[in-house]
Amino acid sequence: MTPEQVLSHKPKFLTQKQREFYFEKGYLLVERAIPMEWIERVRKVTDEMVERSRKLAKSDAIFDLEPGHTAAKPRLRRLSSPPEHHPFYWDYAVKSPLADIASDLVGPDVKFHHSKLNFKWAEGGEEVKWHQDIQYWPHTNYSPMTMGTYIYDCGPDQGPLGVIPGSHDGELFNQYNDKDQWVGCIDDKDLPRANLDKAEYLMGPAGSITIHNCRTIHGSRPNLSDLGRPLLLNVYSAADAFTYTANPLASKFEGQIVRGKPARWAHHDPRPCQVPPDWSGGYTSLFALQQGEAWDAEQLAKVSAQNAAIRGKAAGVRIDPYTGQAAE
Ligand SMILES: O=C(O)CCC(=O)C(=O)O
Ligand SMILES: [Fe+2]
Numbered sequence: 001m002t003p004e005q006v007l008s009h010k011p012k013f014l015t016q017k018q019r020e021f022y023f024e025k026g027y028l029l030v031e032r033a034i035p036m037e038w039i040e041r042v043r044k045v046t047d048e049m050v051e052r053s054r055k056l057a058k059s060d061a062i063f064d065l066e067p068g069h070t071a072a073k074p075r076l077r078r079l080s081s082p083p084e085h086h087p088f089y090w091d092y093a094v095k096s097p098l099a100d101i102a103s104d105l106v107g108p109d110v111k112f113h114h115s116k117l118n119f120k121w122a123e124g125g126e127e128v129k130w131h132q133d134i135q136y137w138p139h140t141n142y143s144p145m146t147m148g149t150y151i152y153d154c155g156p157d158q159g160p161l162g163v164i165p166g167s168h169d170g171e172l173f174n175q176y177n178d179k180d181q182w183v184g185c186i187d188d189k190d191l192p193r194a195n196l197d198k199a200e201y202l203m204g205p206a207g208s209i210t211i212h213n214c215r216t217i218h219g220s221r222p223n224l225s226d227l228g229r230p231l232l233l234n235v236y237s238a239a240d241a242f243t244y245t246a247n248p249l250a251s252k253f254e255g256q257i258v259r260g261k262p263a264r265w266a267h268h269d270p271r272p273c274q275v276p277p278d279w280s281g282g283y284t285s286l287f288a289l290q291q292g293e294a295w296d297a298e299q300l301a302k303v304s305a306q307n308a309a310i311r312g313k314a315a316g317v318r319i320d321p322y323t324g325q326a327a328e
Helices: 001-006 016-025 036-053 089-097 097-106 286-290 297-316
Strands: 027-030 063-065 075-079 108-119 128-131 145-151 161-163 200-202 209-212 218-220 231-238 258-259
Touching: 001 016, 001 097, 016 027, 016 097, 027 200, 036 063, 036 075, 036 089, 075 286, 089 097, 089 108, 089 231, 089 258, 097 145, 097 209, 097 231, 097 258, 128 286, 161 209
Parallel strands: none
Antiparallel strands: 027 209, 063 075, 075 108, 108 231, 108 258, 128 218, 145 209, 145 231, 161 200, 161 218
16 A cells, blocks of 8 residues: 555544654654553563573573573563463554554554564663664565564663664665675665664653654664663564565464455565575574674574474464464
8 A cells, every 4th residue: 555545544543643754754653652551461471571581591583682691680682472472462462552553554454474572681782783674574565564662661871762764765775794694784884875863762651652664774772771671563564565585583473464354465566675594494683693693503403493383383373363362
């Protein structure tokens, strides 16, 4: 759908002004979009996940650990595909205002792509270098967008999400290095073309959401404060956007229609898209790739096994998006 077609549908949550802002700038911040009852429950299950991470010494396909993580002092970078690990995260993706907001921006038929929870732990939580998302998971069109929920307040020193206004209408950058290795971020030599001086940092109280289009340049600084910055990211697209590469964060929920109905025609945007390496056998981590971290053979074997288990489930079972249960 074109922005005009999306805008012609009555919104469920956003104002027309907010939708127009998103289409013009490629991002949107909605302060206190999510009621605190939802946020309290996300906090509770997230605490359970942090507890689960204590016994791990090394990152795997589910828990991405910062160097220095210990049982006594956990330091998580990311929980991959949270709905795989606790049903409440799927409820949140489908039944909270998020999916309605997605329908206001991609049209009434909405597809879920993936989810991740980036912690950016206190006192050093790692930076995310400037990048665009769509080269990680190309689709037939550029409707996909990411919605981040701040589950605690996020201020300027906690590494809030930074975006470059208007960059969704600009260049799609190369995210491979000179040796043709995927690095997942924009090369320093190209950054002068990225208008970084225009960066806007999206902050807000708990329950605020950030939205950025899949072409929008974004990143975040390290968290040097003494407060964490857990940001729960959920990615949705128009139902008529189809993927043609393996999802780096495999999930049995990928492709589920969360609002409206499935598409019978794919929409193809003529603008070309860079494609990532083949991750069908497993993916390590955005942080590890951007930081040039090497994972050992045992870790890589675990990543493949975890991916195969999740992909096996994905192939065999259809999940009802409203109950989160297997459907016949
Ligand atoms: O956690 C952040 O600040 C941004 C994360 C991000 O852009 C990503 O995971 O693709
Ligand atoms: Fe990103």
